[in-house]
Amino acid sequence: MGKSIKLFRIGGIPIGLHPSWFIIFLFLTYSLANGYFATRAAELPFAGIWALGLATSLLFFGSVLAHELGHAFVALRNKIPVKSISLFFLGGVAEIDREPSAPGEEFRIAIAGPMVSLTLALIFNSLAQVSGDLSYLSAAFSYLGRVNLLLGVFNLIPGFPMDGGRILRAAIWKITGDHFRATQAASFTGRLVAFGFIGYGVFSVFTGNLMGGIWMGFIGLFLLNLAGSASAQAKLQHKLQGVRVDQVMSRNYPSVPGETTLEQLVVSRLGDNSQGTFLVVDHEKPPGILTLREITKVPRHLWSRIKAKEVMKSWERSAQISPDTPVITALEKMERDDLRLMPVVDGLQVMGILSREQVRHYLRLRTELG
Numbered sequence: 001m002g003k004s005i006k007l008f009r010i011g012g013i014p015i016g017l018h019p020s021w022f023i024i025f026l027f028l029t030y031s032l033a034n035g036y037f038a039t040r041a042a043e044l045p046f047a048g049i050w051a052l053g054l055a056t057s058l059l060f061f062g063s064v065l066a067h068e069l070g071h072a073f074v075a076l077r078n079k080i081p082v083k084s085i086s087l088f089f090l091g092g093v094a095e096i097d098r099e100p101s102a103p104g105e106e107f108r109i110a111i112a113g114p115m116v117s118l119t120l121a122l123i124f125n126s127l128a129q130v131s132g133d134l135s136y137l138s139a140a141f142s143y144l145g146r147v148n149l150l151l152g153v154f155n156l157i158p159g160f161p162m163d164g165g166r167i168l169r170a171a172i173w174k175i176t177g178d179h180f181r182a183t184q185a186a187s188f189t190g191r192l193v194a195f196g197f198i199g200y201g202v203f204s205v206f207t208g209n210l211m212g213g214i215w216m217g218f219i220g221l222f223l224l225n226l227a228g229s230a231s232a233q234a235k236l237q238h239k240l241q242g243v244r245v246d247q248v249m250s251r252n253y254p255s256v257p258g259e260t261t262l263e264q265l266v267v268s269r270l271g272d273n274s275q276g277t278f279l280v281v282d283h284e285k286p287p288g289i290l291t292l293r294e295i296t297k298v299p300r301h302l303w304s305r306i307k308a309k310e311v312m313k314s315w316e317r318s319a320q321i322s323p324d325t326p327v328i329t330a331l332e333k334m335e336r337d338d339l340r341l342m343p344v345v346d347g348l349q350v351m352g353i354l355s356r357e358q359v360r361h362y363l364r365l366r367t368e369l370g
């Protein structure tokens with residue numbers, strides 16, 4: 001999923017809308033006004049029907065947001081920072097900074113969302129009851145009651161990445177004490193659920209419900225993808241358990257003065273290291289990293305004039321890591337901040353360089369050596 005547009009904050013949490021959300025918002029508003037309310041609010045003027053459709057659509061997405069805020073606030077209460085909440089065409093997602101560290105935490109965060117949805121279902125249904133005389137209002141409230149009920153129940157399906165899958169994982173984790181096994185089990189049921197959606201989608205397409213079928217298939221593929229990456233992530237974590245950065249990092253990188261031209265570097269220093277990664281030290285600037293990627297961006301005829309320090313990627317203090325950090329933490333940081341390489345620094349001394357390729361290489365070697 002690409003970047004979402006950050007619009008405002010609630011309780012300090014940035015709320016964003018993905019471009020795909022605007023399409024689904026227009027689609028829902030249109031189908032509410034043109035379909036649902038066209039018959040149930042026929043006594044209203046044309047503009048009134050559309051205003052009601054718009055308001056109901058906004059309240060629906062407000063409900064999705066409330067569901068995510070439920071997860072987010074419980075995460076914050078458990079001292080897990082929440083980076084953002086985004087709404088997109090399949091719903092909402094609250095991005096938390098780290099995975100829960102105990103089953104109880106995971107359970108509380110996971111259950112909070114469906115609880116909010118079920119509470120909202122109750123509230124909207126009660127509002128539908130009391131506004132019985134105004135039938136168009138009652139129609140809007142009972143629609144919102146139904147979708148919130150659906151939102152709560154759907155999310156309780158016990159397959160990862162749905163909330164129910166997280167609850168299942170928390171339960172297995174609690175019973176067995178094994179986070180890895182629990183994740184594997186929850187992502188297995190998640191895959192089953194996803195295949196169920198895809199199967200039902202295909203069935204619907206062949207029995208004449210084209211749009212509904214495609215929609216179901218979409219949801220299935222989305223869930224399948226997330227369940228798969230959760231399982232892969234858990235396997236990676238399992239394999240890298242107890243491995244520190246200094247066991248994986250490369251110590252074998254040449255360090256070159258900042259004044260070196262790219263020409264000199266390529267002609268005389270490339271043989272020093274097959275990975276083509278250089279540490280550039282300069283007395284005026286903090287050190288930086290230069291890789292073949294930066295060098296090849298410079299046109300060939302300029303290589304004799306451009307110096308290493310001019311094209312190196314200088315790093316900030318935040319983009320470095322100490323040798324005793326767990327590799328998995330380093331890897332998460334690289335993924336989060338979109339870093340390919342990270343200098344390993346002990347005090348002021350550069351000890352080595354860690355790259356994602358090295359981690360992959362390390363895993364391959366370990367698998368081959370058994």
Ligand SMILES: [Zn+2]
Binds near residue numbers: 067071113114163
């Ligand atoms: Zn949820």
